[in-house]
Amino acid sequence: DGGITQSPKYLFRKEGQNVTLSCEQNLNHDAMYWYRQDPGQGLRLIYYSQIVNDFQKGDIAEGYSVSREKKESFPLTVTSAQKNPTAFYLCASSGVPVDRLNTEAFFGQGTRLTVV
Amino acid sequence: DAKTTQPPSMDCAEGRAANLPCNHSTISGNEYVYWYRQIHSQGPQYIIHGLKNNETNEMASLIITEDRKSSTLILPHATLRDTAVYYCIVRVFYTGNQFYFGTGTSLTVIP
Numbered sequence: 001d002g003g004i005t006q007s008p009k010y011l012f013r014k015e016g017q018n019v020t021l022s023c024e025q026n027l028n029h030d031a032m033y034w035y036r037q038d039p040g041q042g043l044r045l046i047y048y049s050q051i052v053n054d055f056q057k058g059d060i061a062e063g064y065s066v067s068r069e070k071k072e073s074f075p076l077t078v079t080s081a082q083k084n085p086t087a088f089y090l091c092a093s094s095g096v097p098v099d100r101l102n103t104e105a106f107f108g109q110g111t112r113l114t115v116v
Numbered sequence: 117d118a119k120t121t122q123p124p125s126m127d128c129a130e131g132r133a134a135n136l137p138c139n140h141s142t143i144s145g146n147e148y149v150y151w152y153r154q155i156h157s158q159g160p161q162y163i164i165h166g167l168k169n170n171e172t173n174e175m176a177s178l179i180i181t182e183d184r185k186s187s188t189l190i191l192p193h194a195t196l197r198d199t200a201v202y203y204c205i206v207r208v209f210y211t212g213n214q215f216y217f218g219t220g221t222s223l224t225v226i227p
Contacts, residue, residue, distance in 0.1 A: 042218050043203075043217035058214070088157070090159055092160075092215070104162040105160075105162065107160045110157070110158070110159055
């Protein structure tokens with residue numbers, strides 16, 4: 001089945017440690033995104049990538065880093081510089097729009113990160 | 117990107133139509149209106165999108181006003197499984213590919 005996979009579903013880390021969240025898609029999508037969601041809040045964009053080896057900061061990029069070495073993969077590293085890393089992290093992908101079709105984003109099921 | 121305004125919460129009786137409004141008064145000509153929903157602790161699910169014409173699919177209908185400053189998502193026969201947070205998003209069609217989410221409308225379908 002085609003889709004977008006995030007792993008793990010739950011992740012626990014000690015304060016001060018870097019942690020990398022995995023996101024893989026087999027939809028042949030060019031664009032990929034990372035969002036953060038806090039309890040009772042909407043989604044906030046961390047980073048996005050329109051193409052391999054290129055990515056841009058979203059609204060809350062501080063304390064996070066990404067890479068896009070392969071079209072299928074867009075891992076997110078939560079660094080020790082992120083002050084409040086405990087959150088629900090969502091990855092998404094979409095096709096580059098060339099017409100009104102193929103433009104919606106598909107989301108993974110998320111990773112819930114808890115830093116203790 | 118244009119911002120959207122949605123009511124924080126709504127109730128709907130099971131079997132009735134749920135009409136979820138969204139205001140996007142600063143929308144520009146190349147921005148589409150998208151609707152997603154999120155069931156608790158899951159990834160958002162795409163529902164529908166449109167530019168200026170009304171759209172319908174197997175899940176919902178999207179009504180966009182003629183001036184495009186607002187839209188309404190219609191779930192024609194709401195079920196308990198439609199209880200979720202619904203997000204209205206406007207998205208630049210060509211540049212950046214970003215999807216910006218607000219806080220959405222929490223829809224509760226009541227038996």
